[in-house]
Amino acid sequence: MDRQGIGGQSLKELDLERLGTSIGDIAAGIFSAVGILSALIHRNQTGQGQMVDVSMLDCQVSMLENAIARYSVSGETPKPEGSRHPSIAPFEVFDTADEPLMLAIGNDEIWVTFCRVVGREDLLAVEHFKTVSLRREHYDELIPIVCDILKQWTRRDWQELLNQHGVPNGPINTIDQVIDDEQVKHREMIVEVDHPVAGPLLIPGIPIKLSETPGSIQKAAPVLGEDNEAIYGRFLGLSPEDIARLKEDKVI
Incomplete structure (x- = not known):
């Protein structure tokens, strides 16, 4: 599992903590x-319906594409690597x-480009840093060098410089920083709703942007039983008295 730039999650060595995001639930919903x-689409083309079977386990296995492929090739069981990319370096979080x-x-x-931008063109002459595979092979020598470079400036300073030259980078944000992020705001990914119990509440927006619709x-998610009368009355034909009786009997 990898550290996520905007979300700010990590998994290192034996730090087997639960991820802050319910990825199994979310992935199952998306795949469903x-x-x-x-x-x-099949129904529209053939007139035939079918069952759609999606399990949370299957969804999570499908997202192990990198780990399964690596195990198949090497026979070695992949271990947690924190923010480090399994096959590319330097490609991780730095202080x-x-x-x-x-x-x-x-x-x-x-x-x-990176070496020239940070003023370390001498690294371009190092033979075992010239290719992706060589940098990965000499990871233990390379990473301390990059660490020393990046510790010299603040994150904002590095971002301004690297962005000017097209070197991919990004902040590891805390939740308050995510909410205040200009791009997140521009994409309308933080929405305020009025919750009947909690009051004004911030929730994630809709990530799929449709141009026409x-x-x-x-509104906020309903509280427990909030829509009982509407659902039972409309779809089951129950009267207010029927619903009141079900409540008294603690059926609903």
Whole structure:
């Protein structure tokens, strides 16, 4: 499992803590939606319906694409690597003079740019740093060098410089920083709703942006039993008296 730049989660060595995001639940919902859409297309083409079977286990296994492939090739069981990319270096989170920064040197061209931007063109002459595979092979020698470089400036300073030259990077944000992030705001990914118990409440927005029929969040999630009367009355034909009796009997 990898540290996520915007979300700020990590898993290191034996630090087997639960991830802050319920990834199994979320992935199952997303895959279910894809499955339903696929079944609808099939129905429209053939007139035939079918069952859509999606399990949380299957979804989580499907997201182990990197680990399973590595095990298949090497026979070695992958272990937690924190923020480190399993096959590319330097591609992980580094400390700066103040806050952590995700650096993603994904290919040799970016490596050359990075070395020139940070004033370490001498590293370009090091034979065993010239390619992705060599940098990965000499990871233990390379990473301390990059650490020393990035500790010299603040994260903001590094971001301004690296962004100017197209070197992929990003902050490791705390939740308050996520909420205050300009791009997050621009994408309307933080929405305020009025919750009947909690009052004004911030929740995530809709990540799918449709040009013609954009979605919107109208209200907070209902409290327990909030929609009982509407659902039971409309779909089951129960009267207010019937519903009141069910409440008295603690059926609902």
